[in-house]
Amino acid sequence: MTAPATPVPMEKHTAPMPVLLLIGPPGCGKGTQAERLATRLNIPAISTGEMIRAEIKAGTQLGKIAAGVTITGGLLSDDLVNQIVASRIEQEDCAGGFLLDGYPRSIEQANFLEKLLAGRGLPQPAVVHIDVPSEQLIARTCMRRFCSQCGQLFNLLSQPPKSEGACDQCGAILAQRADDCEDTVRNRLTAYEKTTAPLINHYRARNYRRVDGTANPDGVHEAILAALA
Numbered sequence: 001m002t003a004p005a006t007p008v009p010m011e012k013h014t015a016p017m018p019v020l021l022l023i024g025p026p027g028c029g030k031g032t033q034a035e036r037l038a039t040r041l042n043i044p045a046i047s048t049g050e051m052i053r054a055e056i057k058a059g060t061q062l063g064k065i066a067a068g069v070t071i072t073g074g075l076l077s078d079d080l081v082n083q084i085v086a087s088r089i090e091q092e093d094c095a096g097g098f099l100l101d102g103y104p105r106s107i108e109q110a111n112f113l114e115k116l117l118a119g120r121g122l123p124q125p126a127v128v129h130i131d132v133p134s135e136q137l138i139a140r141t142c143m144r145r146f147c148s149q150c151g152q153l154f155n156l157l158s159q160p161p162k163s164e165g166a167c168d169q170c171g172a173i174l175a176q177r178a179d180d181c182e183d184t185v186r187n188r189l190t191a192y193e194k195t196t197a198p199l200i201n202h203y204r205a206r207n208y209r210r211v212d213g214t215a216n217p218d219g220v221h222e223a224i225l226a227a228l229a
């Protein structure tokens with residue numbers, strides 16, 4: 001009978017700086033959510049791709065190595081990506097926290113990040129997993145249509161044309177990008193799951209939150225904020 005009757009209230013003003021990781025399948029709207037979250041929390045959203053392009057553009061030592069690998073069509077090693085992240089989070093705009101999008105991608109990278117943050121006295125990341133069932137991702141992606149004439153985009157689920165199969169703007173026939181859409185998306189999701197499942201297992205016992213990503217972008221944004229509160 002030693003348990004306290006009332007929980008200890010959280011002190012809002014001592015909230016730690018946010019270090020966030022966003023995980024989610026292709027097509028789940030992760031990029032949009034990363035941007036909205038970054039704006040809302042006033043922290044930079046750092047994507048691995050952008051980081052690498054910035055290093056290359058700035059002509060740093062790491063950038064030169066990355067450019068060499070990219071030109072030959074190779075994949076960047078864990079070691080190189082880790083170094084790029086380490087260099088990025090040292091920058092001034094990360095002093096109040098940051099959001100990582102697309103990193104870590106492997107347990108090795110996750111372990112590196114853990115040591116990196118600990119070494120700098122930063123909190124371990126809060127992981128937000130935007131979960132959307134595969135069937136819905138396939139439906140969302142494969143319901144996309146575009147005008148064969150003017151290029152206007154439609155989605156048979158979320159943004160259907162006023163008259164079936166015809167463009168609202170110019171009346172031309174709507175086309176689908178590929179007949180094998182479902183197979184393509186399924187393959188992409190299988191690859192994603194293979195990479196991500198170990199990471200989700202790794203983080204599940206830590207600071208992990210699963211968010212239902214089936215709602216509209218506003219709803220998902222609110223769900224993420226609620227999960228982080």
Ligand code: ZN
Nearest residue numbers: 147150167170
């Ligand atoms: Zn059109």
